Amino acid sequence: MGTPWISIKEMIGHLGEEVVIKGWMYNKRSSGKIHFLQIRDGSGFVQAVMVKNEVSEEAFDEAKKLWMETSLEVTGTVRADDRSASGVELSVSSIKVVHNPTDEYPIGKKDHGVDFLLDNRHLWLRSQRQRAIMTVRERIIWSWREFFHNKDFMLVDSPIITGAIGEGASGLFELDYFDQKAYLAQTGQLYAEAAAAAYGKVYCFGPTFRAEKSKTRRHLTEFWMLEPEVAFYDHKDNMDLQEELVRYTVEQVLEHCPKELALLERDLDPLKSVTEGPFYHINYRDAVVKLNELGSSIAFGDDLGAEDETVLTQQYDRPIFVECYPKGAKAFYMKENPDDVETVLCADLLAPEGYGEIIGGSQREDDLGKLVSRMEADGLDMDSYQWYLDLRRYGTFVHSGFGIGLERTVAWICGLHHIREVIPWPRTIYRLNP
Structure with a gap:
């Protein structure tokens, strides 16, 4: 049957299971051998943790190149995380990039004026x-x-x-x-x-x-x-x-x-x-x-x-x-x-x-x-x-x-x-x- 595709909202009911999440990366930070990918799919937000020795070298290197708002499919195991608003996080085993933007996302982490935000x-x-x-x-x-x-x-x-x-x-x-x-x-x-x-x-x-x-x-x-x-x-x-x-x-x-x-x-x-x-x-x-x-x-x-x-x-x-x-x-x-x-x-x-x-x-x-x-x-x-x-x-x-x-x-x-x-x-x- 393959790995099931579920929404982020549903993840709390799939603890310990391998699932696929389809959505967009709205933020990312890296710490040496770990990428923390912040994923949203419309139903909610979740952190996907990508550890270098738990995924292929190609996948880890590809994640380094992702811009904000990349659309992607993430496969991994659902783990409980009391610090998260969703109550879970995803331990990544693989990713599939659907589209990696060629330009930097217009709305960055800095403050923007109201007119700029309304234009976008x-x-x-x-x-x-x-x-x-x-x-x-x-x-x-x-x-x-x-x-x-x-x-x-x-x-x-x-x-x-x-x-x-x-x-x-x-x-x-x-x-x-x-x-x-x-x-x-x-x-x-x-x-x-x-x-x-x-x-x-x-x-x-x-x-x-x-x-x-x-x-x-x-x-x-x-x-x-x-x-x-x-x-x-x-x-x-x-x-x-x-x-x-x-x-x-x-x-x-x-x-x-x-x-x-x-x-x-x-x-x-x-x-x-x-x-x-x-x-x-x-x-x-x-x-x-x-x-x-x-x-x-x-x-x-x-x-x-x-x-x-x-x-x-x-x-x-x-x-x-x-x-x-x-x-x-x-x-x-x-x-x-x-x-x-x-x-x-x-x-x-x-x-x-x-x-x-x-x-x-x-x-x-x-x-x-x-x-x-x-x-x-x-x-x-x-x-x-x-x-x-x-x-x-x-x-x-x-x-x-x-x-x-x-x-x-x-x-x-x-x-x-x-x-x-x-x-x-x-x-x-x-x-x-x-």
Whole structure:
């Protein structure tokens, strides 16, 4: 049958056995008659120890010539190694070089600037740090899908090309769509509302686009967002669902990604705090007063800026809901607050430690007349929204939903400063490549 090919992740179950590992050499050091080859294969990282008198002279000499990121097949015996993060190492008996680069790998051991690393993002992804971040990202996505599947939500994919504006014309990427005006989707929410009228509990999850020329550490022009929509959920039900989702997400990452969080040097105490108590709530009007006391110049009617969110979240040890923003600061589809008609029934969920908004949600306006009045006041093209207004004409219903940004959630949970690290290929106003 020959020597079995296994992944590095599987090696712990093959102690004492001869196996083949196929991957890339991301580092190497030599000590006289021993080569220490650091190997990765996508599932993990392991050290392969090559002793001169245990392999052929040709193989040992060939290993001297290997550049970083050589692709190769390594045959050897799995040994336990308590010092290794994988718990094992490989005692090499032979190697087969698949491809030895002719040039030095662009990303060396020295420090590189962020722009250089982003220009070489296709290679930077190979680093242990980037693998840790992408592993946490994948776990968060898995947790979200699992959470909603277990609650009997239906996944309904929304279109990326749309004729309807969801979040305001200033942030639109406009397309010429066969001589019609179309846009890259800012949100799948309007379509999720239609699906909720059909299936009750739904969510969509995919890329969304904002043409805002923002340069902050929290903004991308292309990002991923999960958007649930629930029939007969009011504003409070909506916030309860958000809190349950975020708490579940943090619990899952803490359980399944301890090695990755340790590699990222993430302080776990703030994350554990998220799981230990209810989230905080503050009314927008009270938030303005509090921020003014803390030195902000924000006034009623303003949306909270990044600095305001940072200052506010630093006052709390768990996420905080800021509820009931002014109408003018929020989108046309949000329901008027019956207790304060200058505001709407919405909430932004702000992550602690200065990370700010990760969720925006609201109860939707289910009154046809009020919705039409608001849309006309905002100057929307009513012809493009007749299908959306049909949801109020035929069986209107109380419903609520929210959007949670994947990249902002990953940045917060990983404890990272800038959002550009948490998506494989970031798109910003200055970056289209690679």
